[in-house]
Amino acid sequence: MLFEEIEEPVFTGEELAKQAEHQRSIRLSIVMRLSYCTCKRVKSSQVAENRGFPTAVSAGSVLGTGNVAGLPLGGGLSPCLGPAFVLPDRHVEFGPAMPHKVSLTRLKLTDFRNYAALSLELDQRHVVLTGENGAGKTNLMEAISFLSPGRGLRRAAYADVARVGATDGFSVFAAVEGMDGPVEIGTGTAGAEEGQSRRLRLNGTPARTVDELTDHLRVLWLTPAMDGLFTGPSSDRRRFLDRLVLSLDPEHGRRASEFDRAMRSRNRLLSEFRPDPAWLTAIEREMAGLGVSMALARLEMLGLLTALVERSQGGSFPSAGLSLAGFLDDCHGLPAYDLEERYLAMLSDGRGRDAAAGRTLDGPHRSDLLIRHREKDMEAERCSTGEQKALLVGLVLAHARLVGDMTGHAPVLLLDEIAAHLDQGRRAALFDRVDELGGQAFMTGTDRAMFTALGERACYLTVANGRVSE
Numbered sequence: 001m002l003f004e005e006i007e008e009p010v011f012t013g014e015e016l017a018k019q020a021e022h023q024r025s026i027r028l029s030i031v032m033r034l035s036y037c038t039c040k041r042v043k044s045s046q047v048a049e050n051r052g053f054p055t056a057v058s059a060g061s062v063l064g065t066g067n068v069a070g071l072p073l074g075g076g077l078s079p080c081l082g083p084a085f086v087l088p089d090r091h092v093e094f095g096p097a098m099p100h101k102v103s104l105t106r107l108k109l110t111d112f113r114n115y116a117a118l119s120l121e122l123d124q125r126h127v128v129l130t131g132e133n134g135a136g137k138t139n140l141m142e143a144i145s146f147l148s149p150g151r152g153l154r155r156a157a158y159a160d161v162a163r164v165g166a167t168d169g170f171s172v173f174a175a176v177e178g179m180d181g182p183v184e185i186g187t188g189t190a191g192a193e194e195g196q197s198r199r200l201r202l203n204g205t206p207a208r209t210v211d212e213l214t215d216h217l218r219v220l221w222l223t224p225a226m227d228g229l230f231t232g233p234s235s236d237r238r239r240f241l242d243r244l245v246l247s248l249d250p251e252h253g254r255r256a257s258e259f260d261r262a263m264r265s266r267n268r269l270l271s272e273f274r275p276d277p278a279w280l281t282a283i284e285r286e287m288a289g290l291g292v293s294m295a296l297a298r299l300e301m302l303g304l305l306t307a308l309v310e311r312s313q314g315g316s317f318p319s320a321g322l323s324l325a326g327f328l329d330d331c332h333g334l335p336a337y338d339l340e341e342r343y344l345a346m347l348s349d350g351r352g353r354d355a356a357a358g359r360t361l362d363g364p365h366r367s368d369l370l371i372r373h374r375e376k377d378m379e380a381e382r383c384s385t386g387e388q389k390a391l392l393v394g395l396v397l398a399h400a401r402l403v404g405d406m407t408g409h410a411p412v413l414l415l416d417e418i419a420a421h422l423d424q425g426r427r428a429a430l431f432d433r434v435d436e437l438g439g440q441a442f443m444t445g446t447d448r449a450m451f452t453a454l455g456e457r458a459c460y461l462t463v464a465n466g467r468v469s470e
């Protein structure tokens, strides 16, 4: 299939117009579905009467508003949807079919892992980093992953990230052609002690939170550490899923940490001799709102990803069938308000059991992401190592495509040791798929020859001992 000669089809003007219209309608439906999902706090009556998406979207004021291209937007996700559209019930306008390219043009590291000091000028092409084991390739990818919220692709403690022997912490500086125009991003810590938090400056001005990074770029990655995703603990898959959601909905992280905080308060309260029932109910109500929002955002992401995977089936990588289990499994299609009431009842009924267990046994923290190899109709964990890797690559590429479609801006992709386990044909197909996403990708490997098929589409850098050269 991969190697088949494909004849370039010739389309008439009318056919091209039809295709463009078709693409517009798909993107429109995605935007509407996503926005609709985020209206989770709308009461059931409102949800029922707002089944037509546009009105439900405008109910997003319940969640706060965003402002894109000078136009007020409703809905939790609206700020991240970029200037490609405005509220569906007023006026819908999509950007070009190819997402806008976001790229790093400069990268400077100070005391970052094995880099004492590094300064790199980049053009907008993909970047291939090759070098021996331990040279610092993944470290460089990790530095770029700090241009997104969170603790980076290794989820490391900041104290470990600072170069051994450095006393002033680490810093990462990048000049980026971003989603909102050129931006200079500086992030790092001030010292190398445990428990440090990461600071962020945008164009020299301190940012309130690292979440502000998502206004400028989205960074997605695939690393060898993720190879065990299908066979490892469910917490790994939940984290993976939540990162997928986060890349479209930056609010998801805040909801997850607030849910976590509320759950810990409930667990603490339940461990007391006679917990105050009114206090417990208040906490449980908060958990119900946040927990259902999290579950719906995850479900919506899976729905969008599934639709995209179905449309692009039959490519060089197998496609994944995705579903969620473990929390409110039988509630598909119920209004958010009803789901909250149901979760609230579960929490209230489960107080005795949870007090005995010392933890909350129901909630979005118990969900598992179930992944199937669609073509083989088999659970991912039962597939071969190579099949699992191909499935994961397909999933990450589909997600990158979705982020590009939804935001109008292609994400920056970090693909660590991506080419190692693929044969020549698959590698070439992978590079084409990555290139078609329209963004900038950073790829690593030990052997430059593995990237030959990329040709002039990438610049090639050699990494050795914490230094980078052409």
Ligand SMILES: Nc1ncnc2c1ncn2[C@@H]1O[C@H](COP(=O)(O)OP(=O)(O)OP(=O)(O)O)[C@@H](O)[C@H]1O
Residues within 6 Å of the ligand: 112, 113, 114, 115, 131, 132, 133, 134, 135, 136, 137, 138, 139, 140, 160, 161, 162, 163, 164, 446, 463
């Ligand atoms: N905080 C630190 N300070 C100094 N050196 C560090 C620090 N953390 C990791 N290193 C060093 O960085 C090197 C690892 O770099 P990295 O993981 O980027 O290698 P790599 O080029 O990706 O190698 P491989 O091909 O084996 O994956 C190791 O030699 C490690 O000891």
